Amino acid sequence: MSVIRLDHVSRWYGNVVAVNDVDMTIGPGVTGLLGPNGAGKSTLIHMMGGFLAPSAGTVTLDGDKVWRHQAAYRHIGLVPEREALYDSLTGWEFVLANARLHRLADPETAAREAIETVEMGPAADRAVGGYSKGMKQRIKMATALVHRPSVLLLDEPFNGMDPRQRLHLMDLLRSMGQAGRTVLFSSHILEEVEQVASHIEVVVAGRHAASGDFREIRRLMIDRPHQYVIRSSDDRRLASALIADGSSAGVELDARERCLRVQAVDFARFTWLVPQVARAADVRLYEISPSDESLESVFSYLITA
Numbered sequence: 001m002s003v004i005r006l007d008h009v010s011r012w013y014g015n016v017v018a019v020n021d022v023d024m025t026i027g028p029g030v031t032g033l034l035g036p037n038g039a040g041k042s043t044l045i046h047m048m049g050g051f052l053a054p055s056a057g058t059v060t061l062d063g064d065k066v067w068r069h070q071a072a073y074r075h076i077g078l079v080p081e082r083e084a085l086y087d088s089l090t091g092w093e094f095v096l097a098n099a100r101l102h103r104l105a106d107p108e109t110a111a112r113e114a115i116e117t118v119e120m121g122p123a124a125d126r127a128v129g130g131y132s133k134g135m136k137q138r139i140k141m142a143t144a145l146v147h148r149p150s151v152l153l154l155d156e157p158f159n160g161m162d163p164r165q166r167l168h169l170m171d172l173l174r175s176m177g178q179a180g181r182t183v184l185f186s187s188h189i190l191e192e193v194e195q196v197a198s199h200i201e202v203v204v205a206g207r208h209a210a211s212g213d214f215r216e217i218r219r220l221m222i223d224r225p226h227q228y229v230i231r232s233s234d235d236r237r238l239a240s241a242l243i244a245d246g247s248s249a250g251v252e253l254d255a256r257e258r259c260l261r262v263q264a265v266d267f268a269r270f271t272w273l274v275p276q277v278a279r280a281a282d283v284r285l286y287e288i289s290p291s292d293e294s295l296e297s298v299f300s301y302l303i304t305a
Protein backbone atom coordinates (compact mmCIF):
# COMPACT_ATOMS: atom_id res chain seq x y z
CA MET A 1 0.00 0.00 0.00
CA SER A 2 1.35 3.44 -0.89
CA VAL A 3 0.42 6.28 1.39
CA ILE A 4 1.73 9.82 1.06
CA ARG A 5 1.65 11.87 4.22
CA LEU A 6 2.21 15.56 4.55
CA ASP A 7 3.00 16.62 8.06
CA HIS A 8 2.87 20.37 8.80
CA VAL A 9 4.24 21.08 5.34
CA SER A 10 4.98 24.65 4.25
CA ARG A 11 6.79 25.98 1.25
CA TRP A 12 7.71 29.55 0.57
CA TYR A 13 9.38 31.28 -2.34
CA GLY A 14 11.05 34.39 -0.92
CA ASN A 15 8.18 36.29 0.66
CA VAL A 16 5.45 34.24 -1.04
CA VAL A 17 3.96 31.50 1.11
CA ALA A 18 2.75 29.01 -1.50
CA VAL A 19 1.84 26.21 0.94
CA ASN A 20 1.00 26.95 4.54
CA ASP A 21 1.16 24.28 7.26
CA VAL A 22 -0.65 21.52 5.39
CA ASP A 23 -1.46 18.14 6.94
CA MET A 24 -2.78 15.67 4.41
CA THR A 25 -2.85 11.92 3.80
CA ILE A 26 -3.27 10.46 0.32
CA GLY A 27 -3.96 6.74 0.10
CA PRO A 28 -4.78 4.24 -2.67
CA GLY A 29 -7.56 5.14 -5.10
CA VAL A 30 -8.09 8.40 -6.96
CA THR A 31 -7.85 11.68 -5.08
CA GLY A 32 -8.65 15.05 -6.62
CA LEU A 33 -6.64 18.05 -5.45
CA LEU A 34 -9.04 20.93 -5.97
CA GLY A 35 -8.28 24.63 -5.70
CA PRO A 36 -8.35 27.90 -7.63
CA ASN A 37 -5.35 29.16 -9.60
CA GLY A 38 -2.39 29.97 -7.38
CA ALA A 39 -3.73 27.90 -4.46
CA GLY A 40 -0.52 25.92 -4.20
CA LYS A 41 -1.52 22.73 -6.01
CA SER A 42 1.58 22.50 -8.22
CA THR A 43 3.83 23.24 -5.28
CA LEU A 44 2.16 20.47 -3.25
CA ILE A 45 2.42 17.98 -6.11
CA HIS A 46 6.09 18.77 -6.67
CA MET A 47 6.82 18.24 -2.98
CA MET A 48 4.88 14.93 -3.00
CA GLY A 49 6.87 13.82 -6.03
CA GLY A 50 10.21 14.70 -4.47
CA PHE A 51 10.90 17.44 -7.04
CA LEU A 52 10.86 20.20 -4.46
CA ALA A 53 11.95 20.36 -0.83
CA PRO A 54 9.46 21.56 1.78
CA SER A 55 10.59 24.73 3.60
CA ALA A 56 9.15 23.19 6.77
CA GLY A 57 7.50 19.91 7.68
CA THR A 58 7.90 16.49 6.07
CA VAL A 59 6.50 14.60 3.10
CA THR A 60 6.73 10.82 3.42
CA LEU A 61 5.83 7.83 1.28
CA ASP A 62 5.01 4.83 3.46
CA GLY A 63 6.92 6.43 6.31
CA ASP A 64 10.09 7.34 4.37
CA LYS A 65 10.92 10.93 3.54
CA VAL A 66 10.50 11.58 -0.17
CA TRP A 67 12.97 14.44 -0.66
CA ARG A 68 16.35 13.23 -1.93
CA HIS A 69 15.37 9.62 -1.39
CA GLN A 70 16.23 7.64 -4.52
CA ALA A 71 14.22 4.59 -3.52
CA ALA A 72 11.04 6.63 -3.16
CA TYR A 73 11.42 8.03 -6.69
CA ARG A 74 11.12 4.52 -8.09
CA HIS A 75 7.58 4.32 -6.74
CA ILE A 76 6.42 7.74 -7.91
CA GLY A 77 5.43 8.95 -11.37
CA LEU A 78 4.80 12.65 -11.91
CA VAL A 79 3.07 14.29 -14.85
CA PRO A 80 3.93 18.00 -14.63
CA GLU A 81 1.72 20.74 -15.99
CA ARG A 82 4.42 22.48 -18.01
CA GLU A 83 4.66 21.85 -21.70
CA ALA A 84 8.45 21.93 -22.05
CA LEU A 85 9.41 18.71 -23.83
CA TYR A 86 12.23 17.74 -26.16
CA ASP A 87 10.46 18.71 -29.36
CA SER A 88 12.84 17.00 -31.77
CA LEU A 89 12.52 13.58 -30.11
CA THR A 90 9.76 11.23 -31.20
CA GLY A 91 7.26 10.10 -28.59
CA TRP A 92 8.90 6.68 -28.60
CA GLU A 93 12.41 8.11 -28.07
CA PHE A 94 11.18 10.32 -25.27
CA VAL A 95 9.48 7.51 -23.35
CA LEU A 96 12.38 5.15 -23.99
CA ALA A 97 14.88 7.72 -22.67
CA ASN A 98 12.89 7.86 -19.43
CA ALA A 99 12.77 4.07 -19.21
CA ARG A 100 16.58 4.04 -19.54
CA LEU A 101 16.96 6.76 -16.91
CA HIS A 102 15.13 4.47 -14.51
CA ARG A 103 17.62 1.72 -15.47
CA LEU A 104 14.78 -0.71 -16.20
CA ALA A 105 15.78 -4.24 -17.11
CA ASP A 106 13.83 -4.15 -20.39
CA PRO A 107 13.35 -0.49 -21.32
CA GLU A 108 11.93 -1.22 -24.81
CA THR A 109 9.09 -3.38 -23.52
CA ALA A 110 8.35 -0.94 -20.69
CA ALA A 111 8.23 2.00 -23.13
CA ARG A 112 6.00 0.10 -25.56
CA GLU A 113 3.56 -0.87 -22.80
CA ALA A 114 3.41 2.67 -21.40
CA ILE A 115 2.75 4.08 -24.88
CA GLU A 116 0.00 1.52 -25.47
CA THR A 117 -1.59 2.34 -22.11
CA VAL A 118 -2.09 5.96 -23.17
CA GLU A 119 -3.06 4.92 -26.74
CA MET A 120 -0.23 6.81 -28.38
CA GLY A 121 1.04 3.87 -30.47
CA PRO A 122 0.02 5.31 -33.86
CA ALA A 123 1.76 8.64 -33.15
CA ALA A 124 4.83 7.26 -31.35
CA ASP A 125 7.17 7.76 -34.31
CA ARG A 126 6.26 11.41 -34.81
CA ALA A 127 8.26 14.26 -33.27
CA VAL A 128 6.84 15.54 -29.99
CA GLY A 129 7.02 19.13 -31.30
CA GLY A 130 4.17 18.36 -33.72
CA TYR A 131 1.84 16.87 -31.10
CA SER A 132 -1.39 18.52 -29.99
CA LYS A 133 -1.66 19.64 -26.35
CA GLY A 134 -3.66 16.51 -25.49
CA MET A 135 -1.10 14.25 -27.18
CA LYS A 136 1.74 15.94 -25.28
CA GLN A 137 -0.21 15.34 -22.11
CA ARG A 138 -0.51 11.65 -22.93
CA ILE A 139 3.14 11.20 -23.83
CA LYS A 140 4.11 12.87 -20.53
CA MET A 141 1.77 10.39 -18.88
CA ALA A 142 3.54 7.49 -20.62
CA THR A 143 6.93 8.71 -19.31
CA ALA A 144 5.47 8.91 -15.81
CA LEU A 145 4.10 5.36 -16.08
CA VAL A 146 7.08 3.71 -17.70
CA HIS A 147 8.54 2.36 -14.45
CA ARG A 148 5.10 1.20 -13.23
CA PRO A 149 4.97 3.47 -10.19
CA SER A 150 2.54 2.72 -7.38
CA VAL A 151 1.94 6.47 -6.95
CA LEU A 152 0.91 8.64 -9.88
CA LEU A 153 0.75 12.43 -9.46
CA LEU A 154 -0.74 14.55 -12.24
CA ASP A 155 -0.80 18.34 -12.37
CA GLU A 156 -3.89 19.67 -14.21
CA PRO A 157 -3.90 16.65 -16.56
CA PHE A 158 -7.17 17.52 -18.31
CA ASN A 159 -6.03 20.94 -19.50
CA GLY A 160 -6.10 21.16 -23.29
CA MET A 161 -7.70 17.75 -23.81
CA ASP A 162 -10.64 17.26 -26.15
CA PRO A 163 -13.72 15.46 -24.75
CA ARG A 164 -12.68 12.06 -26.09
CA GLN A 165 -9.18 12.30 -24.64
CA ARG A 166 -10.66 13.53 -21.40
CA LEU A 167 -12.96 10.48 -21.10
CA HIS A 168 -10.10 8.17 -21.94
CA LEU A 169 -7.88 9.68 -19.25
CA MET A 170 -10.72 9.56 -16.73
CA ASP A 171 -11.16 5.82 -17.44
CA LEU A 172 -7.43 5.28 -17.13
CA LEU A 173 -7.20 7.05 -13.78
CA ARG A 174 -10.25 5.20 -12.47
CA SER A 175 -8.86 1.81 -13.45
CA MET A 176 -5.49 2.63 -11.87
CA GLY A 177 -7.26 3.63 -8.68
CA GLN A 178 -9.31 0.44 -8.73
CA ALA A 179 -6.12 -1.57 -9.20
CA GLY A 180 -4.92 -0.16 -5.88
CA ARG A 181 -2.55 2.55 -7.09
CA THR A 182 -2.39 5.88 -5.33
CA VAL A 183 -3.45 8.44 -7.92
CA LEU A 184 -3.66 12.16 -7.25
CA PHE A 185 -4.53 14.81 -9.83
CA SER A 186 -5.03 18.54 -9.49
CA SER A 187 -7.79 20.62 -11.02
CA HIS A 188 -9.64 23.88 -10.44
CA ILE A 189 -12.91 22.43 -11.74
CA LEU A 190 -15.16 20.64 -9.24
CA GLU A 191 -17.17 18.82 -11.95
CA GLU A 192 -13.98 17.37 -13.39
CA VAL A 193 -12.82 16.18 -10.01
CA GLU A 194 -16.07 14.60 -8.94
CA GLN A 195 -16.32 12.51 -12.10
CA VAL A 196 -13.13 10.61 -11.29
CA ALA A 197 -12.05 11.11 -7.72
CA SER A 198 -13.48 9.12 -4.85
CA HIS A 199 -11.85 11.56 -2.48
CA ILE A 200 -11.25 15.31 -2.71
CA GLU A 201 -8.75 17.54 -0.96
CA VAL A 202 -9.41 21.27 -1.26
CA VAL A 203 -6.63 23.85 -1.02
CA VAL A 204 -7.09 27.60 -0.97
CA ALA A 205 -4.37 30.22 -0.71
CA GLY A 206 -1.85 27.62 0.37
CA ARG A 207 -4.02 26.20 3.12
CA HIS A 208 -5.85 22.90 3.39
CA ALA A 209 -9.49 23.99 3.32
CA ALA A 210 -11.54 20.79 3.24
CA SER A 211 -11.36 17.07 2.72
CA GLY A 212 -13.96 14.42 1.92
CA ASP A 213 -15.90 12.78 -0.86
CA PHE A 214 -17.53 14.98 -3.48
CA ARG A 215 -20.93 14.85 -1.78
CA GLU A 216 -19.47 16.35 1.37
CA ILE A 217 -17.58 19.01 -0.57
CA ARG A 218 -20.66 19.89 -2.61
CA ARG A 219 -22.76 20.09 0.53
CA LEU A 220 -20.25 22.51 2.05
CA MET A 221 -20.51 24.63 -1.06
CA ILE A 222 -24.30 24.54 -1.37
CA ASP A 223 -25.08 25.00 2.30
CA ARG A 224 -22.95 28.08 2.63
CA PRO A 225 -24.69 31.46 2.98
CA HIS A 226 -25.41 32.93 -0.46
CA GLN A 227 -25.00 36.57 -1.38
CA TYR A 228 -27.62 38.19 -3.58
CA VAL A 229 -27.92 41.56 -5.22
CA ILE A 230 -31.52 42.77 -5.34
CA ARG A 231 -32.87 45.80 -7.23
CA SER A 232 -36.41 46.92 -6.62
CA SER A 233 -38.78 49.86 -6.78
CA ASP A 234 -38.10 50.63 -3.09
CA ASP A 235 -34.92 49.07 -1.71
CA ARG A 236 -35.31 50.66 1.71
CA ARG A 237 -38.80 49.30 2.27
CA LEU A 238 -37.81 45.86 0.96
CA ALA A 239 -34.79 45.84 3.30
CA SER A 240 -37.05 46.41 6.35
CA ALA A 241 -39.45 43.70 5.17
CA LEU A 242 -36.62 41.20 4.67
CA ILE A 243 -35.11 41.97 8.06
CA ALA A 244 -38.52 41.53 9.69
CA ASP A 245 -39.04 38.24 7.89
CA GLY A 246 -35.84 36.74 9.26
CA SER A 247 -34.84 34.60 6.27
CA SER A 248 -31.71 36.66 5.65
CA ALA A 249 -28.55 36.67 7.71
CA GLY A 250 -27.70 40.21 6.65
CA VAL A 251 -29.25 43.01 4.59
CA GLU A 252 -27.17 45.94 3.41
CA LEU A 253 -28.38 48.96 1.51
CA ASP A 254 -25.86 49.96 -1.15
CA ALA A 255 -26.89 53.54 -1.92
CA ARG A 256 -24.16 54.11 -4.50
CA GLU A 257 -25.03 51.04 -6.59
CA ARG A 258 -28.72 51.49 -5.80
CA CYS A 259 -29.25 47.92 -4.72
CA LEU A 260 -29.57 45.65 -1.69
CA ARG A 261 -26.90 43.15 -0.77
CA VAL A 262 -28.52 40.27 1.01
CA GLN A 263 -26.98 37.28 2.71
CA ALA A 264 -29.40 34.35 2.53
CA VAL A 265 -29.08 31.43 4.91
CA ASP A 266 -31.33 28.84 3.30
CA PHE A 267 -31.14 29.77 -0.33
CA ALA A 268 -34.02 27.57 -1.59
CA ARG A 269 -36.39 29.09 0.97
CA PHE A 270 -34.98 32.55 0.34
CA THR A 271 -35.58 32.59 -3.43
CA TRP A 272 -39.09 31.28 -2.85
CA LEU A 273 -39.80 33.86 -0.15
CA VAL A 274 -38.43 37.12 -1.57
CA PRO A 275 -41.19 37.63 -4.18
CA GLN A 276 -43.83 37.06 -1.49
CA VAL A 277 -42.20 39.48 0.96
CA ALA A 278 -41.90 42.05 -1.84
CA ARG A 279 -45.54 41.65 -2.85
CA ALA A 280 -46.74 41.99 0.74
CA ALA A 281 -44.64 45.18 1.12
CA ASP A 282 -45.95 46.48 -2.21
CA VAL A 283 -42.46 46.63 -3.71
CA ARG A 284 -41.69 45.66 -7.32
CA LEU A 285 -38.66 43.44 -7.89
CA TYR A 286 -36.43 44.29 -10.85
CA GLU A 287 -33.55 41.93 -10.30
CA ILE A 288 -32.34 39.17 -7.98
CA SER A 289 -28.93 37.84 -8.86
CA PRO A 290 -26.35 35.85 -6.95
CA SER A 291 -23.22 37.90 -6.45
CA ASP A 292 -20.81 35.33 -5.12
CA GLU A 293 -21.03 32.37 -7.43
CA SER A 294 -17.41 32.47 -8.51
CA LEU A 295 -15.27 29.52 -7.57
CA GLU A 296 -13.01 31.80 -5.55
CA SER A 297 -15.86 32.91 -3.31
CA VAL A 298 -16.95 29.33 -2.77
CA PHE A 299 -13.41 28.42 -1.84
CA SER A 300 -12.99 31.43 0.38
CA TYR A 301 -16.14 30.34 2.18
CA LEU A 302 -14.70 26.86 2.63
CA ILE A 303 -11.52 28.16 4.16
CA THR A 304 -13.32 30.19 6.78
CA ALA A 305 -15.92 27.48 7.42
Ligand SMILES: Nc1ncnc2c1ncn2[C@@H]1O[C@H](COP(=O)(O)OP(=O)(O)OP(=O)(O)O)[C@@H](O)[C@H]1O
Pocket residue numbers: 013016017018035036037038039040041042043044188
Ligand atom coordinates in the same frame (compact mmCIF):
# COMPACT_ATOMS: atom_id res chain seq x y z
N1 LIG B 1 9.12 29.46 -8.37
C1 LIG B 1 8.32 30.33 -7.79
N2 LIG B 1 8.76 31.53 -7.35
C2 LIG B 1 7.95 32.41 -6.73
N3 LIG B 1 6.64 32.19 -6.48
C3 LIG B 1 6.13 31.03 -6.90
C4 LIG B 1 6.93 30.03 -7.58
N4 LIG B 1 6.12 28.97 -7.86
C5 LIG B 1 4.90 29.29 -7.38
N5 LIG B 1 4.89 30.51 -6.81
C6 LIG B 1 3.74 31.15 -6.15
O1 LIG B 1 3.23 30.26 -5.19
C7 LIG B 1 1.81 30.28 -5.18
C8 LIG B 1 1.27 28.88 -5.45
O2 LIG B 1 1.60 28.51 -6.78
P1 LIG B 1 1.25 27.09 -7.41
O3 LIG B 1 1.75 27.09 -8.81
O4 LIG B 1 1.72 26.03 -6.52
O5 LIG B 1 -0.34 27.12 -7.39
P2 LIG B 1 -1.38 26.29 -8.25
O6 LIG B 1 -2.55 26.01 -7.37
O7 LIG B 1 -0.71 25.12 -8.89
O8 LIG B 1 -1.80 27.33 -9.37
P3 LIG B 1 -2.02 27.09 -10.93
O9 LIG B 1 -3.22 26.23 -11.07
O10 LIG B 1 -2.23 28.50 -11.42
O11 LIG B 1 -0.74 26.46 -11.44
C9 LIG B 1 1.40 31.32 -6.19
O12 LIG B 1 1.20 32.53 -5.51
C10 LIG B 1 2.60 31.40 -7.10
O13 LIG B 1 2.67 32.68 -7.70
